[in-house]
Amino acid sequence: MGFFTVLLDPGIAIAEAPLSGAPDDLTAEEAISVAQAVPRRRLEFAMGRTCARAAMATLGYARSPLPRGQDRMPMWPDGLIGSITHTDTWAAAAVARREEGFSA
Secondary structure, three states, X not given: OOOHHHHOOOOOEEEEEEOOOOOOOOOHXXXXXXXXXXXXXXXXXXXXXXXXXXXXXXXXXXXXXXXXXXXXXXXXXXXXXXXXXXXXXXXXXXXXXXXXXXXX
């Protein structure tokens, strides 16, 4: 059980990972958001998406793109809401179903 898991409502799926190693590949929609970024920023972005997809899978959702919107926030699939964060060494994502009463 991760650190964040014990802090949040059980209806919120959490995934976390160190900012090291190789994250999942980004989709074309996602990669365009960090195409001009330095390698470190690409790692932060990609590992955040990896964590988000892991949290989505916990809720029974298939892998899907999480592009960045004009407000720089992740564009979640219909029915989901979430947040992605990172520090210098760690990435995490929290995802919930909107129907569970969570909102932006």
